Amino acid sequence: xxxxxxxxxxxxxxxxxxxxxxxxxxxxxxxxxxxxxxxxxxxxxxxxxxxxxxxxxxxxxxxxxxxxxxxxxxxxxxxxxxxxxxxxxxxxxxxxxxxxxxxxxxxxxxxxxxxxxxxxxxxxxxxxxxxxxxxxxxxxxxxxxxxxxxxxxxxxxxxxxxxxxxxxxxxxxxxxxxxxxxxxxxxxxxxxxxxxxxxxxxxxxxxxxxxxxxxxxxxxxxxxxxxxxxxxxxxxxxxxxxxxxxxxxxxxxxxxxxxxxxxxxxxxxxxxxxxxxxxxxxxxxxxxxxxxxxxxxxxx
Numbered sequence: 001x002x003x004x005x006x007x008x009x010x011x012x013x014x015x016x017x018x019x020x021x022x023x024x025x026x027x028x029x030x031x032x033x034x035x036x037x038x039x040x041x042x043x044x045x046x047x048x049x050x051x052x053x054x055x056x057x058x059x060x061x062x063x064x065x066x067x068x069x070x071x072x073x074x075x076x077x078x079x080x081x082x083x084x085x086x087x088x089x090x091x092x093x094x095x096x097x098x099x100x101x102x103x104x105x106x107x108x109x110x111x112x113x114x115x116x117x118x119x120x121x122x123x124x125x126x127x128x129x130x131x132x133x134x135x136x137x138x139x140x141x142x143x144x145x146x147x148x149x150x151x152x153x154x155x156x157x158x159x160x161x162x163x164x165x166x167x168x169x170x171x172x173x174x175x176x177x178x179x180x181x182x183x184x185x186x187x188x189x190x191x192x193x194x195x196x197x198x199x200x201x202x203x204x205x206x207x208x209x210x211x212x213x214x215x216x217x218x219x220x221x222x223x224x225x226x227x228x229x230x231x232x233x234x235x236x237x238x239x240x241x242x243x244x245x246x247x248x249x250x251x252x253x254x255x256x257x258x259x260x261x262x263x264x265x266x267x268x269x270x271x272x273x274x275x276x277x278x279x280x281x282x283x284x285x286x287x288x289x290x291x292x293x294x295x296x297x298x299x300x
Contacts, residue, residue, distance in 0.1 A: 037083035
């Protein structure tokens with residue numbers, strides 16, 4: 001009896017250990033066997049990354065997890081056991097959608113219907129939604145495949161361009177131009193240094209010119225003051241009087257009836273004057289030639 005009790009204790013200990021081991025393994029997988037849940041089932045053709053303990057969400061909130069994944073050899077389909085929280089009511093017309101994650105993991109999304117509550121153990125239809133990687137494969141990869149030949153062509157052209165001797169010659173000329181620019185920059189630096197040394201002298205000359213301009217400005221001010229002191233009104237009056245006299249004289253000269261006009265405009269007077277001048281000139285010439293004829297000197 002004591003031996004039996006000992007064997008029973010050993011058996012019970014082994015069973016408890018196995019149970020704890022099973023529970024621990026499932027707990028490490030994310031499956032808590034102690035949490036009360038209602039079991040539902042769904043059938044899928046391919047798990048595609050769906051694992052045990054995968055979350056089941058409604059509007060982003062987890063309401064259960066995948067408890068078991070088994071293959072039904074009679075139907076050639078994969079049966080997934082869904083462990084829903086006890087408080088979760090699954091109405092008829094609900095569906096389960098498989099969503100592929102970015103890193104390849106798959107989760108289940110419960111889309112609630114509007115019918116009466118389903119009994120635990122019921123089968124929920126499953127639909128597969130295209131994930132991010134599926135979109136990449138279906139939409140982006142064809143575009144990438146169409147672009148790759150163009151990329152190959154561009155790379156070929158680029159290789160041909162880089163291997164062209166003309167490019168090497170152009171780069172060599174560009175290197176020479178760069179050296180010339182460096183020399184020009186050095187010359188410009190020397191020129192700027194010379195200008196910096198010359199600027200103080202130039203500024204002194206500018207200061208001298210400024211002083212001269214200031215003196216000239218003072219002289220102009222004095223000259224302007226002198227002009228202000230000149231009796232311009234009296235001078236202008238005298239000038240106007242002189243111009244009036246000249247105008248009157250000009251009118252008398254142009255008037256044939258005036259004395260000056262007659263003297264200037266009388267042709268006979270002009271001819272007589274010329275004749276008298278000519279006679280006087282002949283007389284002076286004759287006196288120089290025959291002075292004895294006109295001058296008699298007697299000595300007693």
